[in-house]
Amino acid sequence: MSTESTGTASTGAASTGTAGTGTAGTGTGSTGTGSQTSLLAVDGLTVLLPVEGQQRAVLREVSLQIGHGEAVGLVGESGSGKSMTARAIDRLLPRGAEVRGQIRFEGADVAALSGAALRSYRNRVAMIFQDPRAHVNPVRRIGDFMTEALRTNLGVAAAAARQRAADMLGQVGIENGAQRLRQYPHELSGGMLQRVMIAAALLTEPALLLADEPTTALDVTTQAEVMAILDELRRSYGLGMLFITHDLELAAAICDRTIVMYAGQVVEVRRSELLHSDPLHPYTAALAAARPDIGQRASRLRAIPGRPLSAFEAPLGQCAFAPRCPHARDVCLTAVPELAELDGGQSRCARVAELRGELEAADA
Amino acid sequence: MVSAAIGITSGPVVTVRRRGALGLLRSTGLAGLASAAVIAVASVLAIFGPLLAPYNPELPNLSMAWVGPAGGHLLGYDFEGRDVLSRLLAGAQSSMIGPLGVVAGSMALGTVIAVVAAWRQGPLDTVISAGLDIIFAFPGILLAVLAAAVFGAGLTAAAVALSIAYMPYVARVLRGAAMKERGQPYVAALEVQGASGTSICLRHIVPNMLPLIVAQATIMFGWAMVDLAAISFLGLGVQPPAPNWGVMISENQPGILQGYPLPALAAGLCIVAVVIAFNVLGERLFEQAQAGRR
Amino acid sequence: MRWRFLARRLAMLMGSLLVASFVIFGALYLAPGNPISALSGGRALPPASMHVLEQRYHLNQPFLTQYWYWLENALHGNLGISITLQQNVSSVIAARMWTTGGLVLYAALIIVVVGIGSGVVAALRPGLVDTSVLVSTAVTAALPSFVAAIILILVFSVKLGWFPALGNGTSFWSNVQHLTLPAVALAISSLAIVSRVTRAAVREEADREHVQTAISRGIPARQLIRRHILRNAAIPIATVSGITIASLIAVAAVVETAFSLNGLGAYLVQAAESKDLAVVQGISLVLVTAFVVINAVVDLLYAALDPRVTLGSRAQ
Numbered sequence: 001m002s003t004e005s006t007g008t009a010s011t012g013a014a015s016t017g018t019a020g021t022g023t024a025g026t027g028t029g030s031t032g033t034g035s036q037t038s039l040l041a042v043d044g045l046t047v048l049l050p051v052e053g054q055q056r057a058v059l060r061e062v063s064l065q066i067g068h069g070e071a072v073g074l075v076g077e078s079g080s081g082k083s084m085t086a087r088a089i090d091r092l093l094p095r096g097a098e099v100r101g102q103i104r105f106e107g108a109d110v111a112a113l114s115g116a117a118l119r120s121y122r123n124r125v126a127m128i129f130q131d132p133r134a135h136v137n138p139v140r141r142i143g144d145f146m147t148e149a150l151r152t153n154l155g156v157a158a159a160a161a162r163q164r165a166a167d168m169l170g171q172v173g174i175e176n177g178a179q180r181l182r183q184y185p186h187e188l189s190g191g192m193l194q195r196v197m198i199a200a201a202l203l204t205e206p207a208l209l210l211a212d213e214p215t216t217a218l219d220v221t222t223q224a225e226v227m228a229i230l231d232e233l234r235r236s237y238g239l240g241m242l243f244i245t246h247d248l249e250l251a252a253a254i255c256d257r258t259i260v261m262y263a264g265q266v267v268e269v270r271r272s273e274l275l276h277s278d279p280l281h282p283y284t285a286a287l288a289a290a291r292p293d294i295g296q297r298a299s300r301l302r303a304i305p306g307r308p309l310s311a312f313e314a315p316l317g318q319c320a321f322a323p324r325c326p327h328a329r330d331v332c333l334t335a336v337p338e339l340a341e342l343d344g345g346q347s348r349c350a351r352v353a354e355l356r357g358e359l360e361a362a363d364a
Numbered sequence: 365m366v367s368a369a370i371g372i373t374s375g376p377v378v379t380v381r382r383r384g385a386l387g388l389l390r391s392t393g394l395a396g397l398a399s400a401a402v403i404a405v406a407s408v409l410a411i412f413g414p415l416l417a418p419y420n421p422e423l424p425n426l427s428m429a430w431v432g433p434a435g436g437h438l439l440g441y442d443f444e445g446r447d448v449l450s451r452l453l454a455g456a457q458s459s460m461i462g463p464l465g466v467v468a469g470s471m472a473l474g475t476v477i478a479v480v481a482a483w484r485q486g487p488l489d490t491v492i493s494a495g496l497d498i499i500f501a502f503p504g505i506l507l508a509v510l511a512a513a514v515f516g517a518g519l520t521a522a523a524v525a526l527s528i529a530y531m532p533y534v535a536r537v538l539r540g541a542a543m544k545e546r547g548q549p550y551v552a553a554l555e556v557q558g559a560s561g562t563s564i565c566l567r568h569i570v571p572n573m574l575p576l577i578v579a580q581a582t583i584m585f586g587w588a589m590v591d592l593a594a595i596s597f598l599g600l601g602v603q604p605p606a607p608n609w610g611v612m613i614s615e616n617q618p619g620i621l622q623g624y625p626l627p628a629l630a631a632g633l634c635i636v637a638v639v640i641a642f643n644v645l646g647e648r649l650f651e652q653a654q655a656g657r658r
Numbered sequence: 659m660r661w662r663f664l665a666r667r668l669a670m671l672m673g674s675l676l677v678a679s680f681v682i683f684g685a686l687y688l689a690p691g692n693p694i695s696a697l698s699g700g701r702a703l704p705p706a707s708m709h710v711l712e713q714r715y716h717l718n719q720p721f722l723t724q725y726w727y728w729l730e731n732a733l734h735g736n737l738g739i740s741i742t743l744q745q746n747v748s749s750v751i752a753a754r755m756w757t758t759g760g761l762v763l764y765a766a767l768i769i770v771v772v773g774i775g776s777g778v779v780a781a782l783r784p785g786l787v788d789t790s791v792l793v794s795t796a797v798t799a800a801l802p803s804f805v806a807a808i809i810l811i812l813v814f815s816v817k818l819g820w821f822p823a824l825g826n827g828t829s830f831w832s833n834v835q836h837l838t839l840p841a842v843a844l845a846i847s848s849l850a851i852v853s854r855v856t857r858a859a860v861r862e863e864a865d866r867e868h869v870q871t872a873i874s875r876g877i878p879a880r881q882l883i884r885r886h887i888l889r890n891a892a893i894p895i896a897t898v899s900g901i902t903i904a905s906l907i908a909v910a911a912v913v914e915t916a917f918s919l920n921g922l923g924a925y926l927v928q929a930a931e932s933k934d935l936a937v938v939q940g941i942s943l944v945l946v947t948a949f950v951v952i953n954a955v956v957d958l959l960y961a962a963l964d965p966r967v968t969l970g971s972r973a974q
Contacts, residue, residue, distance in 0.1 A: 090874050092870055092873060092874055118876070119876035119878070120876075121876075122874060122875060122876030123875075123876055126874075126875075127871075127874045129867065129870070129871060131867065134866070134867040134868065135867045135868050135870065135871045136868055136871065137868040137871075137872070137886055137890065138868070138890075138965075138966055139889060139890055139893070139963070139964060139965060139966075140885075140889075148872070148875065148877060148885075149875040149876060149877065152876075152877055152878065152881060153875075153876050153877075184965045184966070186965070186966045197871075200875075204875070494670070494673075497670050497674075498670060498673045498674045498677050499674070499677065500674070502674075502678055502681070502946065503905060503907065503908035503945075503949060504908070505908040505909060505911065505912070506908045506942060506945060506946065509911065509926055509927060509930050509938070509942075510681075510682065510685055510930075510938060510942055512930045512931075513685070513929065513930035513933060513934075513935060513938040514685045514686075514688050514689040514935070515688075515689070515690070516933075517930075517931065586800070590802040593802060593804070594802060594803070594804055594909070594912045597804045597912060597915070597916070598911065598912060598915055598927045599927070599931060600927065600930055600931065610804075613804060613805065613808060614804075614915075614916075617808060617916070620808055620811055620812050620816060621811070621815075621816060621823060621824075623816070625808070625812050625816075628808050629808065629809070629812070632804075632805035632808060632809070635802060635805060636800055636801060636802070636805055639800045639802070640797075640800040643799065643800050
């Protein structure tokens with residue numbers, strides 16, 4: 001599969017003179033796909049939000065690409081900027097946000113869209129949110145919720161829209177679709193409501209799904225069911241997906257490639273199956289090691305010392321992870337490491353070449 | 365800040381956060397402080413008003429009726445030739461005492477009922493809550509008018525009536541807070557150690573609810589003041605010739621039509637100024653109380 | 659679900675009405691002296707009149723029986739005789755009902771249109787509009803109706819001559835004119851509260867996650883505001899507006915007195931002063947009933963607007 005080579009090369013030089021540098025993109029010959037045919041291309045995305053009166057960076061020079069029909073995982077702890085990335089892509093940033101860099105969807109500049117073109121974009125990119133109960137209007141019926149976009153933006157007649165909605169409910173495993181359409185959100189369980197949200201997202205026939213921790217708010221059994229449905233439907237419709245989660249294993253399970261973020265930066269891009277056996281960044285290795293394996297014997301849980309930082313809390317002019325990294329040396333403190341390509345993946349580690357092969361189940 | 369809740373005997377009060385009164389006041393910001401200042405002035409006047417009045421507030425002198433501000437009479441004369449400023453100063457007493465009584469009565473009663481309902485829970489709580497919901501329907505002014513009809517016009521009857529009318533509202537608000545407090549782990553800890561319900565309520569739950577109680581009392585003072593002034597305005601509260609801001613508005617109202625608006629307006633301004641002060645301070649204190657509970 | 663909520667609320671309100679009527683009736687016995695002197699307002703009556711009173715009020719019967727008779731009569735529209743006016747209380751009420759009703763309706767209209775309107779506008783247009791609404795509501799929220807009354811009379815009647823100062827009008831249109839200043843005086847402080855609550859509710863709703871979902875689906879702004887923000891905010895707005903309007907009923911008495919209107923409230927006050935207890939009881943009962951009815955309407959509205967509502971009181 002040429003998945004890794006299509007996705008990792010990114011074009012575009014560094015945009016602004018912030019602390020980060022541009023991605024070291026070296027478009028290899030095999031990448032017949034460039035930013036023109038990839039579904040989504042994010043390039044040097046930097047986002048600043050007003051925090052206590054000042055503009056603070058929450059994303060620094062984030063670049064990623066998603067090909068048509070490709071599932072990419074975006075993993076990070078809280079504050080890593082993963083949700084913010086998705087919101088930036090969907091243009092859902094809060095008031096006062098400053099956005100630099102470029103986001104291109106099917107070649108078109110997303111930031112330049114407005115009016116009908118923007119609405120059309122929102123039909124092609126569907127977002128699935130984390131807490132379904134908070135994200136569905138409690139005073140409107142399920143049917144209204146699901147068919148609203150169809151009727152308003154696509155001009156579908158009400159009856160036809162309801163029929164499509166009922167059919168889609170069947171596809172996500174909800175029986176009696178027509179009856180459910182007349183119910184209110186509080187009458188459904190969290191798991192069902194999330195399935196409704198997925199169904200609603202698929203109704204506008206999007207090309208890209210942005211799934212922001214869709215199962216985090218659900219209990220474990222429901223999680224598995226919802227994940228299965230999401231994965232199956234995505235494959236059968238051939239949709240691209242950006243799957244955001246804090247769970248490395250989960251991302252690896254359903255995504256072909258996984259991107260790891262820390263302190264608002266991309267620190268690793270890797271084929272999912274290689275994440276555990278051959279990670280390219282100490283943070284990824286630490287994340288993988290911190291999650292206890294049921295067959296493993298260990299005296300204590302391996303936690304990463306310190307706490308995850310947001311982009312604006314991280315020290316500038318050096319590797320953001322260095323203060324917590326067991327492999328940090330002087331070279332890590334002198335400059336922000338570039339995102340280097342290595343063996344089909346990418347890593348923002350100054351010592352990536354040296355540490356190759358040593359990172360699996362690395363000890364402190 | 366979770367102090368050592370486990371392991372104390374009948375010792376000091378366990379609180380989540382405690383500030384002195386001064387600290388609380390300072391945290392209400394500029395508006396809060398300004399309001400507190402206005403309230404302080406009004407309170408001083410309430411106590412010393414009659415002594416501070418330069419002229420006799422009750423002695424009529426019809427030859428000077430409606431005369432405007434002139435030598436020594438900053439605000440002129442009212443409809444019976446009395447010095448307006450003196451009457452305002454003297455009137456502060458009845459205008460402030462009434463609301464104080466209303467607040468004291470309704471807060472005391474409301475707090476007891478709220479805490480008992482929250483502590484006992486179960487059927488007693490259900491009955492009390494239902495009862496409160498039912499009494500809620502009686503508007504304060506109406507009850508005061510009824511009281512005046514039955515017991516005769518006067519400040520006492522009106523104040524008692526308003527106390528009764530406000531009590532359900534107080535009880536409702538405080539019951540919620542009391543229930544939250546009751547669910548805190550330190551309460552369970554104290555219960556396990558054998559502390560009695562009454563002592564826990566009196567020494568721990570109520571003190572922890574104090575910021576809310578004070579905020580509620582402050583806001584209610586403003587409402588009580590408006591309602592009592594209205595009742596005096598109607599002639600069913602403080603009776604003329606006793607000085608009272610509400611009474612002054614009604615007795616000087618004809619002056620507005622005749623071109624002498626100052627006495628009525630001056631009394632109105634006093635009421636509004638003090639009520640705004642209580643509202644603003646009360647709102648700020650309420651915000652602080654909410655913030656402290658998080 | 660919603661039906662159970664409504665049934666419980668309506669039962670509560672009927673209970674309120676019953677308790678209130680009991681209190682109103684029982685006031686007769688709380689009065690110092692005996693019931694007859696209370697009814698007569700302390701006036702000396704000839705024995706024949708006393709006998710009539712005894713019969714009418716069944717004063718020789720046990721308390722609860724008396725209460726029952728009184729209530730029954732009230733439900734049939736018979737509220738007794740006014741000592742001072744020597745008329746049926748019910749005819750007195752009927753004559754003055756329209757003034758009070760019109761006044762409260764007028765004030766309610768002002769509160770809904772100006773109060774809710776300004777709140778919505780302030781929430782959706784931050785900046786100068788928002789600040790000016792905030793400032794003006796902060797000032798007017800503390801303005802008691804009788805103080806507002808004298809200011810309005812001074813400015814709009816005496817100085818500007820736009821509106822009459824006192825009394826009712828004669829025709830429909832002059833009625834409206836005469837009721838305008840009183841309606842404004844009655845509405846003004848409630849208006850400020852409703853405006854602030856509306857503003858807060860709309861702002862809070864606009865920040866909610868489900869609005870984000872709608873935005874991400876490309877719902878156009880106008881529809882977003884109407885179907886997701888305002889529709890949801892309508893719940894707390896309607897509840898507060900309803901309660902505020904209900905409270906107007908009591909305060910109307912003050913405004914009617916200030917403007918010399920011949921409404922129920924003004925007459926209630928006069929009757930209280932002259933200790934015409936039958937009138938006081940009759941009008942009190944009517945006013946409390948109106949209060950309860952408005953609260954019932956608010957509950958109905960709440961149940962209609964919020965499908966989540968279950969048992970218990972309105973989420974406030």
